[in-house]
Amino acid sequence: xxxxxxxxxFPEGANIIxxxxxxxxxxxxxxEIVVSSAPSVKFGIAFCEASGPRLVRVxxxxxxxxxxxxxxxxxxxxxxxFLIVIKxxxxxxxxxxxxxxxxxxxxxxxxxxxxEAVVARTEQGRGVLGVIxxxxxxxxxxxDDVTQRRGFLRTIGYKR
Numbered sequence: 717x718x719x720x721x722x723x724x725x726f727p728e729g730a731n732i733i734x735x736x737x738x739x740x741x742x743x744x745x746x747x748e749i750v751v752s753s754a755p756s757v758k759f760g761i762a763f764c765e766a767s768g769p770r771l772v773r774v775x776x777x778x779x780x781x782x783x784x785x786x787x788x789x790x791x792x793x794x795x796x797x798f799l800i801v802i803k804x805x806x807x808x809x810x811x812x813x814x815x816x817x818x819x820x821x822x823x824x825x826x827x828x829x830x831x832e833a834v835v836a837r838t839e840q841g842r843g844v845l846g847v848i849x850x851x852x853x854x855x856x857x858x859x860d861d862v863t864q865r866r867g868f869l870r871t872i873g874y875k876r
């Protein structure tokens with residue numbers, strides 16, 4: 717087995733959701749979930765088939781984000797993995813619905829941070845083992861940090 721790190725490339729201001737599923741219908745169900753989760757969302761989804769023609773299936777409502785998702789999926793090359801690239805919405809708007817999708821087995825990350833996927837390669841193929849999401853911590857939050865965190869959540873409308 718060989719391990720490699722695959723950097724997921726996406727635009728500043730975008731978020732990604734990287735996960736694993738188990739069926740061709742995934743791409744259509746994820747499209748419906750994302751488009752119904754936030755009215756102004758722009759997105760692209762790519763899904764790597766694990767058998768049959770083994771294509772990267774692509775859906776979305778923004779050609780640039782579709783292309784970005786497809787390019788990253790090809791770099792990952794991991795069967796039954798999917799990548800959603802979103803703008804004008806946050807993963808929190810759709811994450812529970814995605815987790816409830818019958819085809820979705822798990823989510824590796826949902827983030828706007830720099831991401832590297834740790835991919836294993838064997839004679840059979842490739843699989844995502846996990847992700848490196850963002851940077852390591854620099855310390856433990858203090859009172860001022862708590863105030864800033866709470867203020868930010870209220871500014872973006874997630875807390876009152």
